[in-house]
Each structure stands twice: as C-alpha cells, then as structure tokens.
Amino acid sequence: MLFVLAALGNWSWGPLRHDWVFLAAAGAIAASALAIDRYYAEHFGHVTPSLGRQRRATAASVAGVVAMIGVTTLLRSRAAWSLDLPVNPIPAVFGVLMLGYYAAVVGLRAHHVLVWGAVVLAGLLPVWTGGDPSNVGLVIAGAAAVVNGVLDHAALVRAFAAPAGPAPGPGSAGG
Numbered sequence: 384m385l386f387v388l389a390a391l392g393n394w395s396w397g398p399l400r401h402d403w404v405f406l407a408a409a410g411a412i413a414a415s416a417l418a419i420d421r422y423y424a425e426h427f428g429h430v431t432p433s434l435g436r437q438r439r440a441t442a443a444s445v446a447g448v449v450a451m452i453g454v455t456t457l458l459r460s461r462a463a464w465s466l467d468l469p470v471n472p473i474p475a476v477f478g479v480l481m482l483g484y485y486a487a488v489v490g491l492r493a494h495h496v497l498v499w500g501a502v503v504l505a506g507l508l509p510v511w512t513g514g515d516p517s518n519v520g521l522v523i524a525g526a527a528a529v530v531n532g533v534l535d536h537a538a539l540v541r542a543f544a545a546p547a548g549p550a551p552g553p554g555s556a557g558g
Contacts, residue, residue, distance in 0.1 A: 384412045386525030390518035427543060436488060443487040447480040468511075473520025475506030478527070494534040502527045 391397075392405045399405050432440065454476050481499045485491050505523055 384415075384525060384529070385409065386521040386528065388412065390521035390525070393518050393521075427539065440484075440488045443484045447484060450476060450480060469509040471506045471511040471516040471520045471523075473506065473517055474502045474523040474527075477520075477524045478502035478506060481527075481531075492538065494538070495531065498527050498531045498534065 388399075388405065388408050392399045399408070454472055478499045478501075482491065482495065482503070485495045485499070502523060506520065
C-alpha cells in the first residue's frame with residue numbers, strides 16, 4: 384500500500400497534494416500493518432527462522448537494496464535517460480528482486496512465479512514511452528504485493544487449517 388500511496392503522492396492526487404495527508408495515510412497503513420501482525424501472532428503464533436534462513440533473508444534484502452540503489456542511480460544519469468528505452472525498470476527490477484527473495488528465503492510457489500513474473504513482464508513490455516513511468520511502476524508493484532500477500536495468506540491458512548471434524552476429547556466416543 385505504501386507503493387501506491389507514494390505514487391499517488393508523487394502525482395499530487397486529490398487530498399494527497401498536502402504533505403500532512405500523505406503522512407496521515409502512511410501512519411494509517413503502519414497502524415493497519417501492526418494490527419495485521421497482531422492477528423497473525425494471535426492466530427498462528429510466532430516462528431523464529433533458523434540461523435541459515437535468517438542469513439539468506441538478510442543477504443537477499445541487502446542485495447535487493449543495493450540493486451534498487453544501483454538501478455535508481457543508473458536511471459538518474461543522463462546517459463540512461465538518453466537511451467529512451469521503452470521499458471519500465473521499477474516493476475521489472477522489483478519483480479526480479481521479489482522472485483529472488485522468495486527463492487532464497489521461503490521457496491518459490493506457483494503464485495509467486497505467476498504474480499512476480501507478471502510484474503517483470505509488465506515492466507519489460509516495450510510500451511513505456513513518453514513521460515516518466517515510475518509512478519505507474521510503483522502502482523504495479525504495490526498491487527502485486529497486495530495480491531501476493533492475499534495468496535500467501537491463503538497458503539498459510541491451508542497449511543495450518545483446523546481438522547475437518549471436532550477433535551476427540553475426554554468422554555467422547557473417539558477419546
């Protein structure tokens with residue numbers, strides 16, 4: 384949601400032309416993220432990843448930050464803009480980074496490949512001519528993150544689904 388908010392703020396869309404509205408919306412997103420985190424802790428508990436998985440997550444995150452800074456620096460150079468490439472690097476690079484992160488940390492699932500692969504392809508389609516496509520790229524990445532999150536949630540719920548029938552307990556025919 385922060386990606387979409389950033390794009391709308393960059394466009395000075397509606398009330399987001401005021402900085403305080405942007406900050407309030409970012410605060411609301413942060414508050415909802417804390418509420419979601421609490422929900423997951425209450426319903427699914429807390430898992431501490433193994434040291435190896437923590438290292439892979441850290442390495443993937445650092446590589447992602449370095450790559451995004453590198454791409455941003457390259458795109459701000461006059462030489463890169465003079466190429467006038469008809470691609471949108473924000474969704475293309477972000478999609479690749481997300482695929483790499485999922486592959487390194489949790490393992491790729493079909494929905495990760497579908498969602499983030501579609502984002503990469505959308506960024507690489509030769510249709511991005513004219514103005515700066517950065518904000519559209521942010522919206523694409525933000526929408527994909529929401530869709531991916533919903534699909535990850537569904538996979539988590541399926542993995543930890545309650546048994547089909549009531550569990551036998553003391554005094555029951557099955558216990």
